[in-house]
Amino acid sequence: MKKEPRRTRSPFKTVSPAMDLTRARPLERKVVLITGASRGIGAAAAKRIARAGGVVVVNYHNSHEQAQAVLREVEEEGGKGMLFRADVTQRNQVEEMARAVRESFGAVDILVNNAYFPFEVNFLHEISWEGVEEAISKELAAFYNCTRAFVPAMMEKKKGKIIVISTRLAQQPLPRMGAYAAAKSALETMADTMALELGPNGIAVNVVTPAFTLTDASAMMPDEFRERVRKSRPLQKHLYPEDVAGTIAFLASDEADMMTGTHILITGGSHLQL
Numbered sequence: 001m002k003k004e005p006r007r008t009r010s011p012f013k014t015v016s017p018a019m020d021l022t023r024a025r026p027l028e029r030k031v032v033l034i035t036g037a038s039r040g041i042g043a044a045a046a047k048r049i050a051r052a053g054g055v056v057v058v059n060y061h062n063s064h065e066q067a068q069a070v071l072r073e074v075e076e077e078g079g080k081g082m083l084f085r086a087d088v089t090q091r092n093q094v095e096e097m098a099r100a101v102r103e104s105f106g107a108v109d110i111l112v113n114n115a116y117f118p119f120e121v122n123f124l125h126e127i128s129w130e131g132v133e134e135a136i137s138k139e140l141a142a143f144y145n146c147t148r149a150f151v152p153a154m155m156e157k158k159k160g161k162i163i164v165i166s167t168r169l170a171q172q173p174l175p176r177m178g179a180y181a182a183a184k185s186a187l188e189t190m191a192d193t194m195a196l197e198l199g200p201n202g203i204a205v206n207v208v209t210p211a212f213t214l215t216d217a218s219a220m221m222p223d224e225f226r227e228r229v230r231k232s233r234p235l236q237k238h239l240y241p242e243d244v245a246g247t248i249a250f251l252a253s254d255e256a257d258m259m260t261g262t263h264i265l266i267t268g269g270s271h272l273q274l
Contacts, residue, residue: 026053031057032252037060038066039066042112045244046074058071064083071083084100091148107150111146117138132182140187167181206264208248
């Protein structure tokens with residue numbers, strides 16, 4: 001009897017439609033809370049995460065109409081979400097937000113600490129102590145309050161992600177921006193410490209460090225400065241919120257599960273310059 005040729009198993013697995021969906025929407029059903037998501041990097045991240053299938057909680061403080069517009073775009077991307085107004089420097093408001101999210105969607109899987117706080121711009125030897133104190137206090141209070149509210153549920157599940165949005169000014173300061181740089185430097189140290197403390201509980205903590213990005217908050221800088229920054233980058237491009245949003249979505253995904261205590265620079269290569 002003639003033997004049939006032996007079939008060899010393909011080294012490539014057959015990809016089912018379900019697997020295709022998982023790859024196309026890697027954050028499917030993940031609950032992602034983004035502070036300060038009504039504009040800038042937070043808004044761009046909300047839309048990018050929605051495209052990846054995440055359930056997006058759009059936190060805002062004052063910009064209600066802008067936050068509504070972001071939520072509409074999240075829903076247009078096929079995502080789900082909700083708005084919640086809260087000053088994240090106020091612990092009681094953050095705790096109220098946590099309760100509302102839990103009732104609507106369950107525990108938060110990914111916390112994106114992004115809220116921006118205006119700060120006093122001046123030379124450090126001339127700035128008021130109140131200006132320095134306020135910048136540091138608000139940055140750290142927001143992070144502290146949100147981690148206090150959302151980390152316990154992550155610890156119960158033994159899985160979670162915290163993504164902290166910082167600034168290149170924390171390592172490469174500019175004149176008159178000292179209060180902001182000091183606040184972000186302290187924030188990064190808190191994040192690194194938390195990565196050590198929470199790692200055994202399956203929680204990853206990473207920092208995203210963009211260079212000068214064209215947002216509403218950076219509109220104070222003159223056009224000459226913006227153009228000088230662009231030309232200083234090897235890529236010779238402006239940096240936009242959407243350029244940062246992709247990195248946030250990656251860190252939120254399972255692909256980044258073994259990344260913690262990492263600081264990802266998004267600079268267009270300017271950090272390579274002297």
